[in-house]
Amino acid sequence: MHIAGWDAPVPSLLTPHLPGAQPEAGLAHHASASTAALTLTAVAALCACGGAGGSGTAPFVATPVDGRAVSLPSAGYTYPSPATDEQAARFLQQAQFAATDADISSVRRLGYAPWLQAQMATPYTTGWDWLEAQGYGDAQNSGHYYDQSYPADYMVWSQLIGASDALRKRLALALSEFFVVSLAGVSATWRSHIMAHYWDTLCQHALGNYRDLLQAITLNVGMGYYLNTKGNLKENSAGRQPDENYAREVMQLFSIGLVQLNADGTAQTDSAGNTIDTYTASDVSNLARVFTGYDVDQSQNVPTTIAQTGGGTRTVSSTTFARLPMKLNAANHSTLAATFLGTNIPANTDATVALGIALDTLFNHPNTAPFFARQMIQRLVTSNPSPAYVARVATVFANNGAGVRGDLAHVFAAVLLDDEARAPAALGDPEFGKLREPMVRLVQWARTFGVRSSSGAWKIGDLSNPGTQLGQSPLRAPSVFNYFRPGYVPPATTLASGKVAPEFQIVNESSVGGYLNYMMGVIDSGIASGDIKAAYTAELALVRDPAALVNRLNLLLCAGQLSSATRTLIVNTLSATPVTASSSASTQRNRVCAAVLMVMACAEYLVQK
Secondary structure (H helix, E strand, C coil), rough: CCCCCCCCCCCCCCCCCCEEEECCCCCHHHHHHHHHHHHHHHHHHHHCCCCCCCCCCCCCCCCCCCCCCCCCCCCCCCCCCCCCCCHHHHHHHHHHHHCCCHHHHHHHHHCHHHHHHHHHHCCCCHHHHHHHHHHCCCCCCCCHHHCCCCCHHHHHHHHHHHCHHHHHEEEEEEEHCCCCHHHHCCCCCEEEHHHHHHHHHHHHHHCCEEHHHHHHHHCCCCHHHHCCCCCCCCCCCEEEEEHHHHHHHHCCCCCCCCCCCCCCEEEEEEECEEEEEEHHHHHCCCCHHHHCEEEECCCCCCEEEECCCCCCEECCCCCCHHHHCCEEHHHCCCCCEEEEEEECCCCCHHHHHHHHHHHHHHHHCCHHHHHHHHHHHHHHHHCCCCCCHHHHHHHHHHCCCCCCCCEHHHHHHHHHCHHHHHHHHHHHHHCCCCECCCCHHHHHHHHCCCEEEECCCCCCCCCCCCCCCCCCCCCCCCCCCCCCCCCCCCCCCCCCCCCCCHHHHHHHHHHHHHHHHHHHHHHHHHHHHHCCEEEHHHHHHCCCCCCHHHHHHHHHHCCCCCHHHHHHHHHHHHHCCCCCCCCCCCHHHHHHHHHHHHHHCHHHHHHEC
């Protein structure tokens, strides 16, 4: 594709450090080095832009879906409010994907903590209701939605881009990469509704209590299908043993991790300097007994008989089961004693009581607070938080100031308000920050420029193909280990010892070119044949002033973090093709699209600080 009238040579924004050069250690420099192999692809893409509560043991009971009043501490932080628009935009990009003019004004007027408090009380809509409103729960529809997965893609993109409660949706996305259930691994009737309820569970509890969330996740039908707790049977005389999948992953990934941690998230070591395992194979096999006996609750099923093409019929269940917690069949639950992590559940303990004891043990384990805190910091702020930063957030997890453990509203506030997150000095630290995930970049673009679906259908599908799309799509992690590991270190890099760059695990030659080429079309032509498209009204008002246009994009997309050299490079490139008051609407739009793409292609944008 080609932008009419924009034929000037475009210098690469991705070549400050080519192979053979000696870049400094740091995420931004690694971003450049990782994409250097695709410099020519990037240039071609740029030149071709735009032709187009607590620890009880009772079963989980849902709380209201309208926000809750949260009292956050407004004192005790060195940076209680932004001093500049750039600081406000930086905060917003960590807290809710994107910064708009109105959001920046609101944060500057209220201050960080009051803004968070107001957002936490914002009512939210559910993905389930969206599916129903679109007719995706109609078993008689010829689209056979009960066998389709694409409605779940449309649902989650509509939530991420179109929902008013952007803070909650950003936190839910972060949680979806910790408590992973992937649409690709849920093979069931009404899988889209199953995933919608899973997403809604994350949204509902994102500002609630970790203990409630852990129980809701454990009994969620989506998790039941994904990690085999659905239909997990007790041992028998023929040698059958309970499936251990969930017991292993709930410890390794959802709560305590593999090695014992200090309160600041650093690993504990023995006298020989080796890390200490958190749990053993025996812990796994014993804990697995607790998770036996649960299955899909079809007690409210109203089946529908569907006539099949070619003759015959098929009976399809109603969608209700997908939003009910899994139901216990006591006959299938192990009554053996279970001993794990220093906890003993006696034989013949009531299954519901046993589940509560097991989840309480994980919730109260000393590893859980730092393990969870570090990964939430990684998802929202920086890949390499200092131990002190982790410790401060973990302390809030342990006690929200009112004696409550696991209060996620306070935990996420601690992540976002910490001095390490807010200090302007971090902008000069080459090891601070994180690579923006491709799906986050697309949501940021859409929210920054007020993109909406004209039809309300939000037909954005699976964008996991790295060669032609984003190489990442929400709720479609390739495994329970997420899209990338929190401790991933890119091979043959100059990162300092002990530093990590998780998101780079999905960066390669194909994904860099795929991202640029995909965004090239999206930025101008939109998605779904233009149903989802940016108008760029404010940007077009500046189109004849390239410097003003780039300055605006620098604020909204990069929180003012583009270097002077990069801004000059983009401005000069735009200026090579004159745009005047008499220029056609397409020529003016092409200049805006070119500017947006160049900003979203450069390393200073790709690394969020």
